[in-house]
Amino acid sequence: MPWRALLLFLIGIFLQGPARASGTESSPDLPAPKNVAVYSSNFRNSLRWSPVKVDGGSVSYTVQLKTAAYNHWSEINCTRIAQTECSFLQSAKARRWTVVLRVRAEMGPRTSAWVETDPFVAERNTTIGPPKVNSVIVSSDSLLISVAPPFGPEAGYLFHYHVSYWENTTITTKKEIKTVDTLFKIKGLKQMTLYCFTIQVELMAYLDFQLLGLQTVPECYRTTISEAAKAGYIVIIFLSIGLLLIFLIAGLFCLWRHQKAIKYLSKPPLRIPSHFEEYLRDPSMPHLEALENHDEDPEDSLTVVYTGEGSSAYGDMLDGNTCSRSSSSSRDVT
DSSP states (O other): OHHHHHHHHHHHHHHHHHHHHHHHHHSOOBOOOEEEEEEEETTEEEEEEEOOOOTTSOOEEEEEEEESSSOOOEEOSOSSBSSSEEEOOOSGGGTTOOEEEEEEEEETTEEBOOEEOOOBOHHHHOBOOOOEEEEEEEOSSOEEEEEEOSSOOOTTOEEEEEEEEEETTOTTSOEEEEESOSEEEEOSOOTTOEEEEEEEEEEEEETTEEEEEEEOOOEEEEOOOOHHHHHHHHHHHHHHHHHHHHHHHHHHHHHHHTHHHHHHHHSOOOOOOHHHHHHHHOTTSOOHHHHSOTTSOTTTOOOOOOOSTTOOHHHHHSTTSOOOOOTTOOOOOO
16 A cells, blocks of 8 residues: 555656646746738748847747647647748648647747737638739730739639720720630720720639639730721822822923913013103104203203114204203203
8 A cells, every 4th residue: 555655646746747847838938929920822821920039049939730620739840940930731622721820939948928810711811913914915906815823723723814904095984804714805996096904813712712813913005007997098198199299290280381471470571651651652742842851941951862773753853953061061861
């Protein structure tokens, strides 16, 4: 009996040792990590937190995980790590699991309190990125677009592409098309018009689950002109040039044909005074008195009138071919 009691006593002491160690390990001695959050993009999951700053040494971190189906904390290759980020559950089969994570700071025997996250399900909480636009082929009435999904195709997943497009001047009137093809065409566009578009992915996992992704940055392209319209414009240009040449040639011909009339109209002939014109019509008429200046003394001036070649009408009108000289010997010739 004494030996049996002693043995039970020693076993009790041995069992109490680990309990005290566990209690010491869980007692908070370091500041707990802050800003603990799960980040997930295209099913790439990671837990991130702010670093814990403590004087006297470097701090490491341990992350544990448990699922709703198996309520037991287990390590996930993030034990005593120096980084403030831990990746977890990258396999496709774990995307539907409901998981909770926790992290604590450690420095030697010192530890902090655990900080837990909210329940996380990758298929519902991940962010699907925008698709990649590989190429755009522009024609007169359409845009042929080639895209790639945000991540590689996997069994059980189907991508639907939501395409929104609009004229650059009428952004409020958007049109949409939906397709499962990675090569599709936006049809019924106007010629020589600037169109913009964005593409958004919808992930279809099963009948009751759809996850809408992010949109691409708007891209704009101007449609070209069709061959028929181009030929029509060329014909119109040639016809216009031909008509212009015809009008130019016709105008030059008219100028050449009526150059005398144009010259006459542009430079009218000089006209002589009317009294000279009447005299030249009939030189025999006695207009000498009208041509003479009666206000002056006949002795002071001499007036000579020429009527043409070999004409001396003035001499015939003078009696005896006499002429008067002024005392100052000055002459007035008209």
